[in-house]
Amino acid sequence: MDLDLARGLSQEADSKIVLFVMDGLGGLPHAETGRTELETAYTPHLDMLARESACGFTVPVGTGITPGSGPGHLALFGYDPLVFNIGRGVLEAVGIDFELLPSDVAARGNFCTVDAVGRIIDRRAGRISTEESARLVEGLRSVRVDGVQAFVEPVREHRFVFVLRGDGLSDAVADTDPQKEGVEALAPRASAPGGEATAGLVAKWVEGAKRYLADKAPANMALLRGFAKRPDWPALAEVFKLRPAAVAHYPMYRGLAKLVGMEALPVGPSLEDSIATLRENWGRFDYFFVHYKYTDTAGEDGDFDRKVAKFEEVDTAIKPLIEMEPDVLMIAGDHSTPALMAGHSWHPVPFMLRSKNIRADECGMFSETELQRGSLGTFPAKEALPLAMAHAGRFKKYGA
């Protein structure tokens, strides 16, 4: 839904919406059994919920499109991921929970190796360890640029986040990473008019970084790409008149939630922790995004059985959440991560919504096959929130 339309329809109400996201929820059938991970798992509580819910599938971005975590979540938050795009640098910063200011410019950094004349040998410096990377980052913090603050934060392996903070910075700076080996790193240049001054500051930092890294190992140079500013998007509170909270343990998902104005609550790693946090904060908010990561991790690892086991763990742990009886409870996924593909995929994602005022479905279980009978059909994920808003009595009538 267009956010202007949503803004016009939304009203406050005394109702609670819970979006429970099982990361990488959707799967593919096992060659031997013909059953997906979800269909293999014993999930009596989710199945019971399916029988009380309106069911279907979400398409996160578009037909055939495999989403990253960013677009997959933004869609479920009600933001068209083809319109609300996050720059690489911002996503990396968000992923480590770095508090970007609106005027900051962030880029994704790679430690790399170069030869004596500066030609890139390995763009990832052999994927050096997170510890080695952190040591190099520590050293890079000594590199200063007059007039601005430069932040360097470790991520994982050869990756780091680079942030410039100061007045009048522009993100119109081209990558220094040539995305191939055997050539020199590119000099920082403006990628559009207005980026020249910031490109000059980046060039100074790169010069200092080059000098510092020159005699270091196992990496002796750094590459930057995806310069971006934190997007200034309309907040859920403003558009949908919600008081939204995120119950997510991993920095990436906390960061994504904050980009749309959710308060990211402190929470432990388990689903039990999440439900405890939810309960403690029940009165303070009326929209909760609860994130569960481990289904995706198992799928990414290509571990069918572990993904099955994670569904069974969720099924047990989720019982108290179901019993809290939010006015609207959505069980959703940001994308499919079939263990058979060991990665994200484009397949539509199982979805169910329990509320009063729903039509009866014929879905006997929460499974890819059964959900094909669902009354919601296959619909864009960005429509999930409008659907929840309606069921929560939070949308006014359109027209008279």
Place this chain on the structure above:
Amino acid sequence: MDLDLARGLSQEADSKIVLFVMDGLGGLPHAETGRTELETAYTPHLDMLARESACGFTVPVGTGITPGSGPGHLALFGYDPLVFNIGRGVLEAVGIDFELLPSDVAARGNFCTVDAVGRIIDRRAGRISTEESARLVEGLRSVRVDGVQAFVEPVREHRFVFVLRGDGLSDAVADTDPQKEGVEALAPRASAPGGEATAGLVAKWVEGAKRYLADKAPANMALLRGFAKRPDWPALAEVFKLRPAAVAHYPMYRGLAKLVGMEALPVGPSLEDSIATLRENWGRFDYFFVHYKYTDTAGEDGDFDRKVAKFEEVDTAIKPLIEMEPDVLMIAGDHSTPALMAGHSWHPVPFMLRSKNIRADECGMFSETELQRGSLGTFPAKEALPLAMAHAGRFKKYGA
């Protein structure tokens, strides 16, 4: 899918996509049996394929919209037919495999009859025979216009194609065909600024044609409409990074395929010929559009039983294509042509896609009724190619 988005997502891969189009595929149930043409036909190979495929229905242009051959095919090629419009003149030229240059202006011509003072008696001259029409066309080739080349090519019955070739021509020329009888043909005029000079050239040709035809029979005048230039569309190779080939016998479909940059391979009229051509060219391309015409012809003729027989012929002939095991095999139609309506219709069109990484459907047969259980649901035909791209490993992830 927006082509800019497709361009950003597409990557090369070592995989083969085959789109097999049964023209006019969809049907309606026979009053006596309650079964459609497809449901009446004995098609064990297509039924087996359905059990191994993701199934559903395509909507060629939009709900309730009956497509012509152009839009029906363009959608399956991945081009939104509401955006990518072909002018009538170009479609006629394409339909006879006339090699239009980008600077040519083409129009559809009709032979007609006029009375002594030039008022139109019959806009189609009693649908004169193709042979009579060809004789008149031959004569019209003697009509010259200074500074440009004029081509006249016979089509069928009273129809011909008129093409002007020269520098700086515009297609902003209004129809001379008033689309009614009892009035005179309209003088060629610019339909928009910039069309004046070309309208003047057309007027000169019309003057010569009028003079030549004046004493001829069974038609003594010609009308022109649908002035258009060959569209300059992005090619499949550029947008989707495919090496595409068309295996189509009829000029119209070869022409449509060429408009999106396919190489139209020489091929005989039968499906056996098509499969032989496919096999011979298997290594040279990675996308094949294979066209089968006769299901549509039978439907257009209102011949239910012949359409059934054509499905049975396809079912036998298609076995070797199924056994070639392309990475993605789509069985589709450009539109429905129910024998009961003896014409194209707006009904969604049966579709199935076989590939690895598909979810199990519950479709036991390739039939309109069974496909309603399909996991793909009813979706825009223009999404078929993106879906195939995903399954062929030819789309990158969107966002991080």
